[in-house]
Amino acid sequence: MKFKIAFTLLGLVFAFNAASAQDCRVTLSLFNESAKVENFSDAYPKYKELLENCSDYNILIYQRGEKMLEEMIEVAETEERKQELIQEYIDNQTMRLEKFPGETKxxxxxxxxxxxxxxxxxxxxxxxxxxxxxxxxxxxxxxxxxxxxxxxxxxxxxxxxxxxxxxxxxxxxxxxxxxxxxxxxxxxxxxxxxxxxxxxxxxxxxxxxxxxxxxxxxxxxxxxxxxxxxxxxxxSKADCDNLIPLYKKNFDENKDNVQWLKNANERLSAKDCTQDPLFFKVSEALHQKEPSASSAYSLGQLAEAEGDRAKALEYYNEAAELETSEIRKARIYYRIANNYKDRGSYSQARNYYRKALQSKPSMGVAYLKIADMYAKSANDCGNTVFEKRAVYWLAADYAARAGRVDPSISSNANETAESYRARAPQKSDIFQEEAAGKKISFSNCWIRESVVVPNI
CATH class of the missing domain: 1.25.40 (Serine Threonine Protein Phosphatase 5, Tetratricopeptide repeat)
Incomplete structure (x- = not known):
């Protein structure tokens, strides 16, 4: 007898839950259809009903509710009503995270x-x-x-x-x-x-x-x-004219404050405020207190400004080893690469440009620098005139890639890529060489890469 009663109660609970789920499904469907066509006078009451009775039924309640409330806020007739709807919007987003954390960032x-x-x-x-x-x-x-x-x-x-x-x-x-x-x-x-x-x-x-x-x-x-x-x-709030007086005024009282020295050092370095004696005082004090990537980098800047490239590279490499931020590490590698490039050490420069790109893949200017080195090396690579000119395709690819990962330089990068393509073999050259689709390797020079000849 007790078993029959328990079974009956279980059946009633199941039936009730099934009916509730059916009600939620119907209400959600009606709400969704009305909200989609911006019939908010019909959709809004159903949305409130869903929050009260079906709040954990489906994430669509909150997704559609978000869009509906945004529109309603825009057209609210009074400031009081607008503020009420803004709070409902905030509640909607908060409840979504609470009810559906696995589907919500x-x-x-x-x-x-x-x-x-x-x-x-x-x-x-x-x-x-x-x-x-x-x-x-x-x-x-x-x-x-x-x-x-x-x-x-x-x-x-x-x-x-x-x-x-x-x-x-x-x-x-x-x-x-x-x-x-x-x-x-x-x-x-x-x-x-x-x-x-x-x-x-x-x-x-x-x-x-x-x-x-x-x-x-x-x-x-x-x-x-x-x-x-x-x-x-x-x-102009962060230019040298404002930074130097700010940090000069506070240096004496903060010369033993490592955090203050770090902040001052990073800001002065970032803005290239390296000519004022204050920069050396800050950098030296920081490096004595706590050798760090920032202080080593700053001392590298000072050595470079004095023309001591070897010492500068020593400090820059020390800075790269100490640096924990990938973005700042990329800037250090980029500076090292520029030093090698300026000295004509293209292979070394490319190694460091690539290290910079590993740390910061959006550093398009590094691709542009590699493209420039490839273009300047065209006469030193390849076994024929056609192959030497083919280097420009490779340079163009790197230049174009620079603009795609860093849109801020896309105009310059695209113009550069076009100028390289103009120097590469043209359709008539490709046809004469029967080279369309072939891979050309530049293994006889420092580039040691290959390029596929465009199909004509």
Missing amino acids: AGDVFADIAMIKYKYEVGTLEERLEAFEKIVEVDKENFSSPVAIYAYFRIANDLNDAGERDIQFLFDKYDQVIALIETQENDKALEAKPLIEKQEAQEELTSRESRILKNSEIYLRNYTKIKESVNSLLG
Whole structure:
């Protein structure tokens, strides 16, 4: 008897749950259809019903709710109603993360919340800043929206303009924001690199690969624009005329403060404020207190300025070994590479340009430098006139790749690539040599790479 009662109760529970799931499915379907056609007067009540009775049923509730609330905020008739909808939007995003954490990136959610506060000026500047700082704190790796990254720095700049935060705060935020941008640039450049190389080898991309490459290049262009905007905002606040008096005034009281010395050293070095005696005082004090990548790099700059290339390279290599940041390490390798290039040591220079690219795949200028060295070596490579001129195809590939991973130099890179192609064998030369599609190897010179002759 007890077994029959328990079985009956279990059946009733199952039937109730099945009916509830059916109700949720029907309500969600009706809500989705109304929201898609922007019939919000019908969609909104169903959305509220779903939140109350079916909040963990399907992520679509929150995905469609996000879009609906964005539109409703835009057309809200009163400021009071707009503020209510903004809070509902924030609640929608928060609940999505809570109910569907496996299908939701925390960084995206907190970026959405920060951006809605930024767009509609919700709260004080400090409160808006905190909303963006939460993204960095919780999920920095997924803080990828170019517009949100710019908004973050814009708020920091506004706080500085209002006199609520000092210039050092702004410098710190600038460094943080540039690091965020360059991290994302590297990710996208790394994603694009094998696909660009596949195209250069005249292999056809799959439709999926084409989409990935197109998306990566769009993001790279957007990050370039945002970086330019951030630098424009900082403007003259970070030039040597402002930095040197700032750090000179505070040097004596901070000459034993390692963190202060690091900050001053990095800022002066980044802006090439290396001519003033203050730079040497800061660098030397830092290297004595705590030898680091920054202090070694700065001493390398000073040695280079004095014409002691050997000493400069010694310091730069020390800096590269000590450096833990891949982006800063790339800059050091790039500087070493330039030193070797200027001395005509092309093979050594290329090694360091490649090291720079390993640390920072979006450093397009390194590809451009390799292209230049290849072009200058054309007469030294290949066994025939045709093969010597074929070096320019290889140089053109590197130049074109520079613009694709770093859109900020795309105009110069593309012009350079075209000039190299103009010096390479033309269609008539390829036809006469019957060389279309053949691989030419440059194993008799330092280049030691190959290129595929274009099909005509």
